[in-house]
Amino acid sequence: MxxxxxxxxxxxxxxxxxxxxxxxxxxxxxxxxxxxxxxxxxxxxxxxxxxxxxxxxxxxxxxxxxxxxxxxxxxxxxxxxxxxxxxxxxxxxxxxxxxxxxxxxxxxxxxxxxxxxxxxxxxxxxxELRNIRSAPERVLAWLRLRARGTPAVVALDRPWTEISAEIGLAREVIYRTLAKLERDGRLRREEGRITLTGN
Amino acid sequence: MxxxxxxxxxxxxxxxxxxxxxxxxxxxxxxxxxxxxxxxxxxxxxxxxxxxxxxxxxxxxxxxxxxxxxxxxxxxxxxxxxxxxxxxxxxxxxxxxxxxxxxxxxxxxxxxxxxxxxxxxxxxxxxELRNIRSAPERVLAWLRLRARGTPAVVALDRPWTEISAEIGLAREVIYRTLAKLERDGRLRREEGRITLTGN
DNA sequence: CGAAACGTTGACCGTTTTCAATTACAGTGG
DNA sequence: CCACTGTAATTGAAAACGGTCAACGTTTCG
The missing domain is CATH 2.60.120.10 (Jelly Rolls)
Incomplete structure (x- = not known):
């Protein structure tokens, strides 16, 4: 950007x-x-x-x-x-x-x-992202769109509070969704970045 | 347009x-x-x-x-x-x-x-419109943005089915919302156009 | 004339929102 | 150096709202 x-x-x-x-x-x-x-x-x-x-x-x-x-x-x-x-x-x-x-x-x-x-x-x-109704799918799509490299990594330059507004979901939903996606092994949360994991 | x-x-x-x-x-x-x-x-x-x-x-x-x-x-x-x-x-x-x-x-x-x-x-x-969560508020905002004249009238150039996608609500929700707004006296539905009523 | 698309409404279900409460920090001023 | 305030990050629970399914009348158009 x-x-x-x-x-x-x-x-x-x-x-x-x-x-x-x-x-x-x-x-x-x-x-x-x-x-x-x-x-x-x-x-x-x-x-x-x-x-x-x-x-x-x-x-x-x-x-x-x-x-x-x-x-x-x-x-x-x-x-x-x-x-x-x-x-x-x-x-x-x-x-x-x-x-x-x-x-x-x-x-x-x-x-x-x-x-x-x-x-x-x-x-x-x-x-177009907003047309995705499901919170997890929407969050994943957002992450994938800005992921770079292999494995796919997204650098987080600003607080989730702000990102949630861009994604169009209440910030609580974002946290919950991220937690669930991590539990399900779809991604890994690290300091200031997210790694999308294969499956 | x-x-x-x-x-x-x-x-x-x-x-x-x-x-x-x-x-x-x-x-x-x-x-x-x-x-x-x-x-x-x-x-x-x-x-x-x-x-x-x-x-x-x-x-x-x-x-x-x-x-x-x-x-x-x-x-x-x-x-x-x-x-x-x-x-x-x-x-x-x-x-x-x-x-x-x-x-x-x-x-x-x-x-x-x-x-x-x-x-x-x-x-x-x-x-920005999509940031409005409430269906009635969103529909009203959409209408107001394209209303012309006094009283405010919106000419409908295409089917609601299509408009609903732009507004980002299921078409059934649009119909229901319009019906309710009309019941509440916020607007009037006429052939091919909507009139926003004062209050 | 028949098929498709449009318009409409009811009911139910699932998800997201909202409200609340808690922890963790970072920066501020005394 | 430490309470103190504000923001960010979390998580839980309940309520509200929109989505989806279904059914039906109507209009449009090939």
Missing amino acids: RDTAAWVGLVAPGRLTRRRLSAGEALFHQGDPATAVYVVDSGRIRLVRHLEDGTSVAVHAAAAGESCAEAALWAEAYHCDAVAEAPSEVTVVPKADLLAALGADPGAALDFARALAGQVRDLRARL | RDTAAWVGLVAPGRLTRRRLSAGEALFHQGDPATAVYVVDSGRIRLVRHLEDGTSVAVHAAAAGESCAEAALWAEAYHCDAVAEAPSEVTVVPKADLLAALGADPGAALDFARALAGQVRDLRARL
Whole structure:
């Protein structure tokens, strides 16, 4: 992971800004003129779309390393609110600069497209994962997708509490499921990593 | 919807091919040299990734109107199998032609990026939707996201059977939930459309 | 006209969620 | 250096919810 936002390099470093947000602080509001795209460096930014009837729907929660509001590049105004869920830091990539860089060099635009295509691939896979109803099967599928080498080993870079949200199961279920899978000999749990065992 | 693949127009029509697949037929195999990107015209293409340990994981199921294997543009070989779930038709967009078109004109590359960014936005929203556990809340959120006008009306362009898969609930649950929401006065069901009622 | 797909509803079962309680640490400030 | 607080990791038990099976009327379409 996490070359996710390599395209930030397309903009001159001097044009990038850092912004620090405290919990609950807004990065931008729905309707504000779209002036920048963002990359979350730390913390978590929640994007919420407000609807005509007064209700709202969460459309994304960008974690550290992820970018958000790319679509703002082609929009006049932001289509959702962005609020920090926790103290966060974001890199502000001015829309004008990024567009200029992309328009000037086809290679740059292709790099950008490539990053987006990678993200589309990832998101589709995640979505497909959610179609697996059974908790153990889903967890196994998630593990297999990110396993490397023989025997298959998955390095755990963040707490299960966080991973469980990505997998879409309550964290208790994850623990229980892992324990059971280990008992059944499907995997082995070690400090910071999981080894998928043959059968 | 479904300008999803407007970028197909970037390639000279004469270079596009149509391919018809019968149920179960393979469009390409993991490891095959990546030669094209595809747009599903009808039917459904299932993408499956095969893993080192012999197991496999579904990474996507492209329905009519969707494109697939965009990432193949930057890959030597396909990273998954593509098999028709049902009789299907796809437009074959030769990788070389598309890359050439994108590389020649920054505007074209930007259009491509734009389409991908839109898809990223959609996929994130769908994923976020899946985080809503409660069936009625999930259904309502889905409806609200695609409601237009005041009062909010959702036009139904396809059978619930299909929609239920997108929402991620068994179709029976959808029917039951809709019936209950209607009973509770949260919405009204009419021929081919749903009206969200105030409260 | 008949087969398929769609829409609908009831009932039951199984799984996941939720609530609760406990252990283990890591970091903080006195 | 040590209580003290907060997060992560676990596990148990009960409740709730969605999944699945079944049955049936309806519409669609070849």
